[in-house]
Amino acid sequence: MTFPEFKKILITGFAMFAMLFGSGNVIFPLILGRDAGNQIFFGLVGFLLTAVLVPLLGLFSTMLSHGDYKALLAPLGKIPSFFIIFICMLLLGPFAIAPRCVTISYAAIKTHYPSLSLGFFSVLCAIFIFIAAVKKNMIVDLLGRFLGPIKIALLFFIIIKGLCSPVHMGTATLTKMQGFVQGILSGYGTCDLLGVIFLSGLILSRLQAGMQPEKRKSSLAIIKYGLQASAIGGLLLALVYMGFCVVAGFYGEQLMTVERGDLFSTLAVLVMGEGGGLLANVTIAISCIATAIALSAVFAMYLHKDLFDGRISYVSALAITSVITACMACLGFSGIMNALSPIIQVIYPVLIVYVLWNIAVKLWKLKMHQRLSITMKPESGDWDE
Numbered sequence: 001m002t003f004p005e006f007k008k009i010l011i012t013g014f015a016m017f018a019m020l021f022g023s024g025n026v027i028f029p030l031i032l033g034r035d036a037g038n039q040i041f042f043g044l045v046g047f048l049l050t051a052v053l054v055p056l057l058g059l060f061s062t063m064l065s066h067g068d069y070k071a072l073l074a075p076l077g078k079i080p081s082f083f084i085i086f087i088c089m090l091l092l093g094p095f096a097i098a099p100r101c102v103t104i105s106y107a108a109i110k111t112h113y114p115s116l117s118l119g120f121f122s123v124l125c126a127i128f129i130f131i132a133a134v135k136k137n138m139i140v141d142l143l144g145r146f147l148g149p150i151k152i153a154l155l156f157f158i159i160i161k162g163l164c165s166p167v168h169m170g171t172a173t174l175t176k177m178q179g180f181v182q183g184i185l186s187g188y189g190t191c192d193l194l195g196v197i198f199l200s201g202l203i204l205s206r207l208q209a210g211m212q213p214e215k216r217k218s219s220l221a222i223i224k225y226g227l228q229a230s231a232i233g234g235l236l237l238a239l240v241y242m243g244f245c246v247v248a249g250f251y252g253e254q255l256m257t258v259e260r261g262d263l264f265s266t267l268a269v270l271v272m273g274e275g276g277g278l279l280a281n282v283t284i285a286i287s288c289i290a291t292a293i294a295l296s297a298v299f300a301m302y303l304h305k306d307l308f309d310g311r312i313s314y315v316s317a318l319a320i321t322s323v324i325t326a327c328m329a330c331l332g333f334s335g336i337m338n339a340l341s342p343i344i345q346v347i348y349p350v351l352i353v354y355v356l357w358n359i360a361v362k363l364w365k366l367k368m369h370q371r372l373s374i375t376m377k378p379e380s381g382d383w384d385e
Helices: 003-020 023-064 069-076 078-092 097-110 118-133 136-164 176-190 192-209 219-250 260-307 314-329 332-376
Strands: none
Touching: 003 136, 003 192, 003 219, 003 260, 023 069, 023 097, 023 176, 023 192, 023 219, 023 260, 023 332, 069 078, 069 192, 069 332, 078 097, 078 192, 078 260, 078 332, 097 118, 097 260, 097 314, 097 332, 118 260, 118 314, 136 219, 136 260, 176 332, 192 219, 192 260, 192 332, 219 260, 260 314, 260 332, 314 332
């Protein structure tokens, strides 16, 4: 591996973290830490299964389909795959997760600027998202080179500060199994499986651009580098989740009556004081907007290429996406979650099963292909399709 390739993998890993670490990734580990109390270990096991392992499996499954979510879901049939993609895109885009990111950013800033209105903030965010996502080919580099490292540094500073000055771990009435189940359900709420399936094409295209010309044609080389980048992103996510969960457990009693959307902003002030809390909340605001940028770009491309078959431009589709995002954000975090939760509880288990099935099928085909290559062409190398 050359240094430019290693650098590209590292940047892509940071970008993956920056893309996925949005609103749900902030709030749900805090909810789990607050509610699980002394059963936090079992809650974390369940949470890491659905919020880290499952998304990594989803990314691997999509990479086996060359990063194309349409190819991944095509075996389901034309009509079923169309409706699944349509529903997932609506959730990822301006009708759920993207505006949820805006609401968490608003909650972080509102703590220090109470006069700021949600409507005005949503419009400002929509304008910024539109400007940042216009050049879609620069999104991964923007997130990986700048926003990703900044987010990582500031988030770990918050966690370390919280761990160095804990209050005490709260108690909970949950059993070990209840803590584990709550962790699994909280991991669902991050919606990262949806994110990796539909963002993998964006991730892999930029990763492939930094590879040597002869390796760009090798599916195995692309998958190998993609897995290395995803391991970096997944490790960072897991560390932040564990840190957030434990810190929230220390301050569980103070957070018990706090609204879900305001958990981080309140915790930041408790841990770091007013000045440090401002820095922490700005960090989370940046994190969530970075995720909204990536999701808006993916949804705009979906409108441009798939739904309208090129009849509207990418820029027009992005403008539509930004306007809807601003309108939906005005519902607030609770309003969005009330509509989102039932859908996620149904679609997530289905996607998990399908992802595992696709991995098994693709690996079996790869194994058979390699056996055939050895038999027919002993000199053949990488798996190229």
